[in-house]
Amino acid sequence: MCELLGMSANVPTDICFSFAGLLERGGNTGPHRDGWGITFYEGKGCRTFKDSKPSCESTVANLVRDYPIKSCAVISHIRQANRGRVCLENTHPFSRELWGKNFTYAHNGQLSGYTSQLKTKRFSPVGNTDSELAFCWILDQVSQRYPEKPKNMLVVFNYIAKLADQLRQFGVFNMLMSDGEHLIAYCSNHLSWITRRAPFGEARLADTDWIIDFKKETTPNDIVTVIATKPLTTNEAWETMQPGEFKVFKLGEVVSGKKIDK
Amino acid sequence: MCELLGMSANVPTDICFSFAGLLERGGNTGPHRDGWGITFYEGKGCRTFKDSKPSCESTVANLVRDYPIKSCAVISHIRQANRGRVCLENTHPFSRELWGKNFTYAHNGQLSGYTSQLKTKRFSPVGNTDSELAFCWILDQVSQRYPEKPKNMLVVFNYIAKLADQLRQFGVFNMLMSDGEHLIAYCSNHLSWITRRAPFGEARLADTDWIIDFKKETTPNDIVTVIATKPLTTNEAWETMQPGEFKVFKLGEVVSGKKIDK
Numbered sequence: 282m283c284e285l286l287g288m289s290a291n292v293p294t295d296i297c298f299s300f301a302g303l304l305e306r307g308g309n310t311g312p313h314r315d316g317w318g319i320t321f322y323e324g325k326g327c328r329t330f331k332d333s334k335p336s337c338e339s340t341v342a343n344l345v346r347d348y349p350i351k352s353c354a355v356i357s358h359i360r361q362a363n364r365g366r367v368c369l370e371n372t373h374p375f376s377r378e379l380w381g382k383n384f385t386y387a388h389n390g391q392l393s394g395y396t397s398q399l400k401t402k403r404f405s406p407v408g409n410t411d412s413e414l415a416f417c418w419i420l421d422q423v424s425q426r427y428p429e430k431p432k433n434m435l436v437v438f439n440y441i442a443k444l445a446d447q448l449r450q451f452g453v454f455n456m457l458m459s460d461g462e463h464l465i466a467y468c469s470n471h472l473s474w475i476t477r478r479a480p481f482g483e484a485r486l487a488d489t490d491w492i493i494d495f496k497k498e499t500t501p502n503d504i505v506t507v508i509a510t511k512p513l514t515t516n517e518a519w520e521t522m523q524p525g526e527f528k529v530f531k532l533g534e535v536v537s538g539k540k541i542d543k
Numbered sequence: 544m545c546e547l548l549g550m551s552a553n554v555p556t557d558i559c560f561s562f563a564g565l566l567e568r569g570g571n572t573g574p575h576r577d578g579w580g581i582t583f584y585e586g587k588g589c590r591t592f593k594d595s596k597p598s599c600e601s602t603v604a605n606l607v608r609d610y611p612i613k614s615c616a617v618i619s620h621i622r623q624a625n626r627g628r629v630c631l632e633n634t635h636p637f638s639r640e641l642w643g644k645n646f647t648y649a650h651n652g653q654l655s656g657y658t659s660q661l662k663t664k665r666f667s668p669v670g671n672t673d674s675e676l677a678f679c680w681i682l683d684q685v686s687q688r689y690p691e692k693p694k695n696m697l698v699v700f701n702y703i704a705k706l707a708d709q710l711r712q713f714g715v716f717n718m719l720m721s722d723g724e725h726l727i728a729y730c731s732n733h734l735s736w737i738t739r740r741a742p743f744g745e746a747r748l749a750d751t752d753w754i755i756d757f758k759k760e761t762t763p764n765d766i767v768t769v770i771a772t773k774p775l776t777t778n779e780a781w782e783t784m785q786p787g788e789f790k791v792f793k794l795g796e797v798v799s800g801k802k803i804d805k
Binding site: 324340370371372377380382383404408 | 588589
């Protein structure tokens with residue numbers, strides 16, 4: 282299995298603190314040694330740092346942890362391989378362009394018995410993971426249904442959640458996807474999130490010895506949501522998502538989603 | 544204008560030496576301050592490091608210069624903006640997936656009067672440069688002519704050279720493109736290349752104080768071709784390409800191309 286990390290914010294925000302916690306799970310406090318990656322959106326552009334080495338030993342991961350890149354939408358992933366060998370082409374996040382927008386995606390879970398169902402045409406996987414195939418299939422379905430970009434992107438993300446419901450029939454499908462403005466989190470079994478806003482307080486990482494005082498790092502108008510497979514901090518109240526639940530975030534706030542009765 | 548750098552090699556080789564020379568032209572010995580990028584292929588996967596900051600001041604560029612990533616195909620670019628503002632989405636190299644392969648591209652030059660001619664459908668630019676539009680147009684044409692991947696990729700690269708001939712009618716079009724196995728270099732006015740093989744010797748960078756002894760860095764079977772807008776070393780004989788000439792390299796060797804009588 283793997284671990285996911287995502288961020289949606291209303292001001293360009295760095296993710297060094299959360300990423301430092303995730304990194305530790307890539308070989309130190311967690312077994313996810315089979316590569317890692319992170320995509321930062323900056324304007325309409327995005328850049329992905331990735332490595333097939335364990336994140337806890339990666340020079341590139343250390344750069345990302347120590348060099349604050351500010352972004353309003355981030356997706357990150359550390360991998361424990363199940364389907365597909367350890368190599369760069371099997372390392373998340375995956376990206377494709379549709380309608381002149383960069384779509385980025387990462388998946389946690391494992392799918393089975395999907396081969397005859399998930400046919401792709403316009404978008405094809407480069408590697409051989411179930412994850413990248415599922416991403417290509419989603420974008421194929423979206424581009425068939427919406428040959429042109431709809432004005433309201435929420436209809437697209439709501440449709441993506443329906444496609445995720447179908448994928449969940451093949452196994453575990455926790456997923457983050459972004460177009461740079463929106464971030465969708467789809468929960469199959471493990472996904473938690475927290476929105477930080479004024480009054481800000483202290484946060485303590487679960488996986489490494491780092492306490493941050495967000496009062497010193499933020500302005501009163503900042504709204505920052507962080508989504509992770511498991512809560513990254515020990516002293517804050519994270520929301521636990523339910524199976525089949527999804528949320529679409531924009532500028533740090535929930536703008537759409539399906540609430541599941543607990 | 545901009546500067547291009549490419550590499551094709553028969554063994555995974557780092558490009559630190561050549562990249563160090565290019566970096567200097569990104570604000571020190573050259574005026575190309577408007578961003579930089581580099582794509583490394585590793586197996587079928589690739590990863591791109593890019594920044595809209597000048598390469599000579601970029602923390603990420605310093606990592607790439609100092610941390611040897613070994614690859615058989617590399618494309619790099621430093622930008623001096625003409626069309627399209629300075630931002631991440633306008634920073635080369637650009638990448639798109641076709642037939643489950645990652646295609647990467649960078650352009651040096653400027654095109655004019657192309658707007659009504661270069662219509663794209665399947666691939667759309669994210670930013671607003673002439674360069675990315677030309678890349679999307681090339682891939683659109685290729686995917687229309689070859690809906691499935693041809694067995695012999697050389698027919699694709701020869702077709703891409705013909706498309707480049709058409710683009711050259713709109714201005715200056717020096718271009719590097721790779722699918723990870725092949726690297727095509729198309730010359731409009733400035734492009735030089737050198738193939739290094741045994742017996743290896745010393746090389747001295749033109750733009751910074753670095754002399755390397757390739758005998759100490761290589762094995763006798765290594766073949767490494769480097770392509771650049773202008774020769775990067777002062778003590779080696781680089782081949783100067785002619786307008787309209789192209790070469791396709793694979794594993795460091797020329798495998799196809801059009802020779803122009805000098």
